[in-house]
Structures are given as C-alpha cells and as structure tokens.
Amino acid sequence: MSPHAVNTLICGAGPAGLALACALHDRGLTVCVLEQADEATLAAPADDGREIALTHRSRRLLEDMGLWQRLPDIAPLRRASVRSSGSRQPLPFEAVGQDLGWLVSNHHLRAAAWAGVRERGVTVLCGRSVVGLARSGAVARLHTRCGELHEAALVVAADSRFSALRRLAGIGARHQDFGRSALLVPLAHEREHEGLAQECFLEGHTLALLPKTGRRSSAVWTVANAALPGIAAMDDAALAAAIARAAGHRLGAMQVAGARHVYPLVAVWAERFVAPRFALIGDAAVGMHPVTAHGYNLGLYGIQALARRLSPSVDAGQPAPLLAYEAEHRRAAGPMYAGTNALVRFFTDDRAPVLALRRAVIDIARHLPPLRAAITRRLVDAA
C-alpha cells in the first residue's frame, strides 16, 4: 500500500495528462495534476486549429473513460488518398465496411478530458508552473514557481514535447527538426468531401485536406520555413485559391473559415521513458511528425500501458511496473516513429531520382491490393 496521500503527480493538463488522470482514477489511484495554465483556459480551450485523427483503438480507450461520449462534431474518416506530383492516379485507402477512423478538434478533446477529470473529482491545481524535481527513497517531489512542494510515490511528465521536467529528470531526447512548418487553415468549400482525407506530396510542399463535419475541411499545408512569410502574407481569398489549386479543385471553390495556426515541425524521441519514481507520457515521451496522424493515438496507447500496471495496492513508483510500461510503449512507438520520419524524408526529397521513385512507388502500390490492405489495417489499428 502506498503511504502517500497522492499516488501520482502529473505535470501537464494537456490531452495526455488529463486522460492519464482519468485512467488512473478509474483504477482507484489518487491523482493530482499540476498545470501552468489557468482554470478558465482549461475549461474552455481555444481552437488551436488541430484536427486529430483517431484510430479505432483510441476510440475504444476514450469510450472506456467516458470521454468519447462528450465529443461534439466527430467527422468520420471514410477514405484516404495519397498523391505525389506527377503520379498518374492517387493511391486510395478504404476499409471495407467500416470507417478508417475519426477526426476530432483538439480543443474539443481537451474540453472533454477536462470535463472527465472534473466529473471524477480529480484534483487539478492550475496556475502551477513546475520548476523543480527531487526524488529520494520512496518519495518524488515537484516544486512550483509559486513556492509549493507536492509529493507522491510517482511523478509523470505530460508537459509537451519540449518537456522541462524530462530535462530535470536527466533524460535526454533526440530532436528531429524538419526545417518545415505546418500552416493549418480551416476551410469551407463548395462540394462534399464524402469523408475523404487527401494527402498531396507536391514539389517543395505538401498539402493535406482533412474532412470536418459538413462542407468543411482543415488544410495542413507543410512548407519550408523560408517560404512561410510569403504564404502568411497572403490574404484569405488568395490563400483559399492557392489551396484549391494545389488540391486540384476537387472540392470546388473554397473560403478560409477561421483563424490560421502555424506549428514548426520537430519530432522528439526521449532516450528513456522512465527513471526512478518518474515516467514520461504523451508528447513528452514521443513527439510525432503529424503526417501519419499518430501523436495522440500513441499517447493514449502509452496511457493504457502505464495505467494497467498501476494499482492502489502497490507502490506506484516501483521500478518493475515502470520498466514494463517503458518496454511496451517503446515497442509500440518505435517503429511508428522511425517509419514516419523515413516517410517524411522520402516524400519531401525533391531530387529528380527520388521524385521518380516516389511516383513509381505510388503507381506500383495502386496495383498491389494486399499492400494497401496491410497499410489500411495499420491505419485502422483495429487490433
């Protein structure tokens, strides 16, 4: 039995930290979350432009926590297609008899997770910026900028891919800066998207169109950082016309239907996911490039892997469950992380031979249904 009033302290009330708090509470643990933002920001998170594609497994995990049921505007992802500039036809993906996944706005996920912790009565201390970590014997302690000291058997860092707590724990991380940024643009358009997500790898830039509910989509336009000021300077009409052109006018005329957001693309892989009385979760463990839409999905899988190893009857900071969590999560996340980075390199290298190879790969894959079925199974992740 843990001698602590709180078994687990979580630093960060993002979608990963809050979902972990729900999962641990449901297993009977006593949890406290420390978050630097204020309560009003967490209760009504601002739209940050991100549309999060969720797999079948993530849906089940969110349903088990009662969070899925709180999500508004869930857009089914029925089909996907991948094009490379110059390829004859797009490469289609479709899961027979079921959706490939679902798209949900990140701020809705955050609001649902916040409502989930509120409903459970989990303690969330807002306006607490964590600045220190100390561990000795059976105790881990967090220090906040406002001078508070909190202690528990286990501390979990869920404080983003640029995690300060990871550094304080002495855990290094490999950062891969792609030298590109994603410009997110909400769009309204003339034609139905029919649940089709389009990924277009064009020379010098990539464009993804993600279906939202109604005749709305989110454009994710990935460009070299040097090209960003030119695009940012476009007015809404010019930007919508440029996106419609790049997408081959498949959705008809487009209008920008909200604020734009920019995210520099940096992937992060922590050298270890655990240390004595300490674990990393969410983007603090693995920060993915968004092209394969797996960052939060992996975050949820990690939460499941950690939560199922903890219970109120054992010391939550013992090495055995933490090491087992680390082994499982590295096995799940490693191939996805390496595969995504390799895919990005291959599809953003515009040297002539690579461009030709990419067209050939797409054309060949179109004629290999078993390969497409295997990739679709991976996308659906229905295991």
Ligand SMILES: Cc1cc2nc3c(=O)[nH]c(=O)nc-3n(C[C@H](O)[C@H](O)[C@H](O)COP(=O)(O)OP(=O)(O)OC[C@H]3O[C@@H](n4cnc5c(N)ncnc54)[C@H](O)[C@@H]3O)c2cc1C
């Ligand atoms: C453009 C884009 C598109 C994406 N698309 C997808 C997708 O389709 N599918 C998918 O699965 N994933 C996607 N992702 C990834 C997904 O958004 C992230 O994996 C997820 O939001 C990470 O959540 P998190 O809780 O780990 O971190 P964050 O959301 O970064 O939250 C971290 C929290 O910690 C708090 N914090 C930080 N430091 C401190 C401190 N010192 N003290 C106290 N609190 C602190 C912050 O205030 C914040 O609330 C996308 C990401 C981007 C950028």
